[in-house]
Amino acid sequence: PNPRPFYPRLPTTLPPTACSLPPHSQTPPAAHRGRREGGLSAARRGAAMADASAFPYGLRVLVVDDDPTWLKILEKMLRKCSYEVTTCGLARVALEILRERKNRFDIVISDVNMPDMDGFKLLEHIGLEMDLPVIMMSIDGETSRVMKGVQHGACDYLLKPVRMKELRNIWQHVYRKKMHEVKEIEGHDSCDDLQILRYGFEGFDEKGLFMTVDSDATRKRKDVDHGDQDSSDGATAKKARVVWSVDLHQKFVNAVNQIGFDKVGPKKILDLMNVPGLTRENVASHLQKYRLYLGRLQKQNEERILGSARQDFSTKGPSSENLNLRSSFQEQPSNTSSGYPHASQKIQGQSSVSDSQLEETKRTVPLPAPDRSMNSVSSAAEPQNVAGVSPIGGVLSFKGLPVNQDRKPSETMILECQAWTGGVPAKQFMQYPKHNHARCDLLGDYACLPKPDLEHPTAPGHLFTPPPLISMSCSTEMDARNFSDVKPALLDCIKSFSPALTCTADSVSVQISDSVVTSTDAADRKFSSVEGLPSTKDCYFGQTSNQGSWLRSQEEPSIICGADFASLPEDLPGYPLQGGVSFENVGLSSIDLFHYNDAMILSGLQSNWYDDQDHFSSETTDYPLMDGCLFA
Amino acid sequence: MDYSNLRRQAASLKKGLFDQGHLDEQFRQVEDLQDEASPNFVEEVVVVFFKDSGRLISNLEQALEKYPRDFNRWDAYMQQLKGSCSSIGASRMKNECMSFRDNCGQRSVEGCMGSLQKLKREHAILRQKLESYFQVTLEAPPCQSWCHDRWIISINLLTDVCMFTMQLLRQVGPAGAATRPAM
Numbered sequence: 001p002n003p004r005p006f007y008p009r010l011p012t013t014l015p016p017t018a019c020s021l022p023p024h025s026q027t028p029p030a031a032h033r034g035r036r037e038g039g040l041s042a043a044r045r046g047a048a049m050a051d052a053s054a055f056p057y058g059l060r061v062l063v064v065d066d067d068p069t070w071l072k073i074l075e076k077m078l079r080k081c082s083y084e085v086t087t088c089g090l091a092r093v094a095l096e097i098l099r100e101r102k103n104r105f106d107i108v109i110s111d112v113n114m115p116d117m118d119g120f121k122l123l124e125h126i127g128l129e130m131d132l133p134v135i136m137m138s139i140d141g142e143t144s145r146v147m148k149g150v151q152h153g154a155c156d157y158l159l160k161p162v163r164m165k166e167l168r169n170i171w172q173h174v175y176r177k178k179m180h181e182v183k184e185i186e187g188h189d190s191c192d193d194l195q196i197l198r199y200g201f202e203g204f205d206e207k208g209l210f211m212t213v214d215s216d217a218t219r220k221r222k223d224v225d226h227g228d229q230d231s232s233d234g235a236t237a238k239k240a241r242v243v244w245s246v247d248l249h250q251k252f253v254n255a256v257n258q259i260g261f262d263k264v265g266p267k268k269i270l271d272l273m274n275v276p277g278l279t280r281e282n283v284a285s286h287l288q289k290y291r292l293y294l295g296r297l298q299k300q301n302e303e304r305i306l307g308s309a310r311q312d313f314s315t316k317g318p319s320s321e322n323l324n325l326r327s328s329f330q331e332q333p334s335n336t337s338s339g340y341p342h343a344s345q346k347i348q349g350q351s352s353v354s355d356s357q358l359e360e361t362k363r364t365v366p367l368p369a370p371d372r373s374m375n376s377v378s379s380a381a382e383p384q385n386v387a388g389v390s391p392i393g394g395v396l397s398f399k400g401l402p403v404n405q406d407r408k409p410s411e412t413m414i415l416e417c418q419a420w421t422g423g424v425p426a427k428q429f430m431q432y433p434k435h436n437h438a439r440c441d442l443l444g445d446y447a448c449l450p451k452p453d454l455e456h457p458t459a460p461g462h463l464f465t466p467p468p469l470i471s472m473s474c475s476t477e478m479d480a481r482n483f484s485d486v487k488p489a490l491l492d493c494i495k496s497f498s499p500a501l502t503c504t505a506d507s508v509s510v511q512i513s514d515s516v517v518t519s520t521d522a523a524d525r526k527f528s529s530v531e532g533l534p535s536t537k538d539c540y541f542g543q544t545s546n547q548g549s550w551l552r553s554q555e556e557p558s559i560i561c562g563a564d565f566a567s568l569p570e571d572l573p574g575y576p577l578q579g580g581v582s583f584e585n586v587g588l589s590s591i592d593l594f595h596y597n598d599a600m601i602l603s604g605l606q607s608n609w610y611d612d613q614d615h616f617s618s619e620t621t622d623y624p625l626m627d628g629c630l631f632a
Numbered sequence: 633m634d635y636s637n638l639r640r641q642a643a644s645l646k647k648g649l650f651d652q653g654h655l656d657e658q659f660r661q662v663e664d665l666q667d668e669a670s671p672n673f674v675e676e677v678v679v680v681f682f683k684d685s686g687r688l689i690s691n692l693e694q695a696l697e698k699y700p701r702d703f704n705r706w707d708a709y710m711q712q713l714k715g716s717c718s719s720i721g722a723s724r725m726k727n728e729c730m731s732f733r734d735n736c737g738q739r740s741v742e743g744c745m746g747s748l749q750k751l752k753r754e755h756a757i758l759r760q761k762l763e764s765y766f767q768v769t770l771e772a773p774p775c776q777s778w779c780h781d782r783w784i785i786s787i788n789l790l791t792d793v794c795m796f797t798m799q800l801l802r803q804v805g806p807a808g809a810a811t812r813p814a815m
Contacts, residue, residue, distance in 0.1 A: 069681040069719040076665045139715040161658045
């Protein structure tokens, strides 16, 4: 995975368009760029090209807008600014994209009025989970609305019709944010974090577009260097905002769970976390955010009936999982090769079973989907499987994961039913910032610290991007028997929760309300299908009729599984996403989009499993899903 | 092939659209986005616009029927449509959207219905005018004419340069090593 630098210097060509060109507007990237363009704008464009070297080439933008006309126009405008654009017509889909490929975007631009989700809500979620700068757009310029945007954390508020010159400047928000983060890191004692940030920042600076002497930048850079030296001497005098890295948040969540969500308090958490340099205030503010988030999730969750499988990754946590979580998260005993039966018990047994599991090992690993070579889990495989975590909790996730059977649980299936306490979602939720270990794009992601996790063999959780809603389960065609062990149990579980879901136990591809996309050929695909989220659909779209057909009829498999798995995850998501996104653009329909979303998630998941390639064959997904839409 | 006629026609159609207030500056912005990478960008955008706005209008009509006097809902639908109109600069349509929303604010059902009818009419007119416009422009692509013109210009320039050079040579004359005339 080529880590994408924040501002790659591409003086004469367009940035790689792998992930953002919808097919219909795909053009050979550099071919036309330099040519003259007709009409009046030639001069203008010439000017643009002339000062193009000052632009942050390759800024990765995600545009969310339900209006297809605007989406098309914005996409074109942003492309002309030499940014890398991904478009999305649905807020939910956007969130999934972000979760799945969190490190792949630098900034998000979103409309305020969207039918499926309020733009402000999306804004909040992005801020909480991904901490990306978000720009709001609206035709409505009323002060109260603008104020609301700012209150919810928008970096900027653009009025439609949006002009290109406004879009040219959006890079400043990204830059500013990174500067802030670096500054904060200076005060943070955690060496790991600092290290990473430092690398990140250095990298950033090298590629730095803005060599325009940004004295701030150079100063910060120096400070960071010094900070590194100083860190061992103790906390700096600066009171910097702590960056809640994946690790840190994990510790936080562990502490919260240990204490018990109800009895939690900043001081207790702080003590438990035992992180030098962390102040009570840091914890308190984080806790507040966390509570807000959980509160919302809980509300949503109450509507969700689906049992959710959640993955938890407790890395170094020796602390036992808080059983208050009612998370039935379990780790598969590492020796068990028959993960599935094990899992199936878990599914049914929920907490009680999981508790015992819990005690055994603290580690929870994302549940791998059954794969044909369950038994042949490579011992060396890093637990980079995708975590199918759904914060919403309504997700049942099986992740195919060839995990080292000796040392790590090969699968974890966490089934959570409805009423989960706050702790659970927190963990899930916080997984999002984790990022695919394969991505070394540190720049893009201060908050995600892949490195420490990468080294850590026992912390599978860190290494992937949890798919937001759908927990994909891959079922191997071959190992139907393994799978079928699980399946019935799972299916029962699912059925009990959601009568709308129908699973055919024997068929390789399970259709859940027709919304299953089967994967392509087994041989070279990691995994194949994406399953629709029937329940979600029900919830969100209120339509259950024509769900599957769209997916099925597409060349989905090729898109989804299309990317070659050997390649880095970044490539993978990019491509399918593109296909999907464009599709959305072209034929905007909620169902389509939603389905597409599934595909994207799937691809994201797949990308994370590339290591496990040997173990997976294409499978059809079986699981109905999860409803887990984060955003009800 | 003489495109000048067609080009003239296209120009006048476009001018008419602007003068009559069907389109505003935003349309020019969209036109500016068109380039060799997407040579039919404007037309594509307009197609998407009409498809989507048609859908929005029909949603609105259904809502008017299904949710009588639900002005908030009607307003929300219209807000979407207004946003859409702003994308290509359909200013007359946008005005009708605003008057519809005013009527919602005043809770006047007749006013709303009236505005809606006008909106639909503007929608139809704009579509028809743009269709004619595109028909003409596609036959006489501006790019081509621009090329053509530039070619003419370069030829003229070349000719001038040649003539100047020849004059220079004449001045130099058969003597050969004569000094160059002062420029």
